[in-house]
Amino acid sequence: MQADDWFLTSELFSEDERPGITDFLATCRCRTAAIFHDAIPLRYSQITWPQSVARHPGYMKLLAHFDRVWAVSAASRDELVGFWKWQGLEETPPVEVLALGADFIGQMRVTGSGAEARGPVLLSVGILEPRKNQALLLDAAEVLWREGVKFELHLVGRVNPHFGKPLVARVQKLAGKFSGLRYHAAADDAAVAALYARARVSLFPTIAEGCGLPLLESLWQGVPCVCSDLPVLRENSDGGGCLAVAVNDPTAWTEALRRVLTDDALVARLKREAGERPLPTWAAAAKTLRGALSSRLRAS
Known part of the structure; x- marks a missing residue:
């Protein structure tokens, strides 16, 4: 990867599961960005998969080493930022909200199909x-x-x-x-x-x-x-x-x-x-990411 490349991930990870990820984030020449979903494994550990509970604290700390982070909601963003503060991390990246798409399975949006209520x-x-x-x-x-x-x-x-x-x-x-x-x-x-x-x-x-x-x-x-x-x-x-x-x-x-x-x-x-009502789309989410990463490259 070159200095003007971006490494973007939406996956969950930890040093135990991805040996070397910590060194990669510390030494890679490219810029790094991540999408953060939630802190549910920390808040509801009693009903979360054990592997997720074990992974999540380290994962959320590693996110502080990225150049940019997008959270999938304002509530999720606040949880991540709050976790970093609780951990005493002073150098953290900006966290913005990325609206995920409502469209799925390749179907056109259903509108104008009549306002009458359907059966029970x-x-x-x-x-x-x-x-x-x-x-x-x-x-x-x-x-x-x-x-x-x-x-x-x-x-x-x-x-x-x-x-x-x-x-x-x-x-x-x-x-x-x-x-x-x-x-x-x-x-x-x-x-x-x-x-x-x-x-x-x-x-x-x-x-x-x-x-x-x-x-x-x-x-x-x-x-x-x-x-x-x-x-x-x-x-x-x-x-x-x-x-x-x-x-x-x-x-x-x-x-x-x-x-x-x-x-x-x-x-x-x-x-x-x-x-x-307006609804977000996955195309709009992708456009947001592309635009933000491209503008950051131009600024650099």
Whole structure:
């Protein structure tokens, strides 16, 4: 690599996993840049893969040796900067926010498809694990099913091998009692798109995120999102098309599901907002990175 080159990485790494990375950052002739996702392994170590927990402190310290860092949200940026201060690191690079794209699986954005509310189909996309908090959805859904409310709840995502097995067992048990519960362990892109096309709303009860792409991807499909009222999610949910609900509050989530299943006017409004609001794209994210790195080269 030459002095006017950039080494850019969005991967996670540590000296143990990538021997020599520390020396490389200290001695390389090129400039270096990184994309930082989140500090979740530090904040929620009890429900994070052990390898990630072991890696993350060293990884976040190594980021201080880069020339530039982009975080995937303002909340993520604040966590990284706060960690550096806590570590007493005096020389650190600037950290900017990079808006990740809402577009995915190569589909055009769904807009202008009519503001009418769809049938009683609820969709939750994400790995099955405690952090994504599908257990809360099962609690809320079970209350409504026992009341006689008719709806489908579709869960889409692979299983966290360390923490997801009890959740899968519960899904299987409930599915035997309530026919509205469906689990898709290995849905391909076409299957996911078909589920979004049927969904009245998507559900995102997560307790921690770096960005929260499922929220953005739902809006790209023209589907409103019922999401946790987390600061990181409010960075996008406040723009419209979302219903924010108290984090990990079973009563609040039960009532939120009841509202979106019965209030057609509310869902129609959220759907209009989802289709009309601006959304970031991956092309725009790439343009931001290219422009910033190119301008830095010109300045040098």
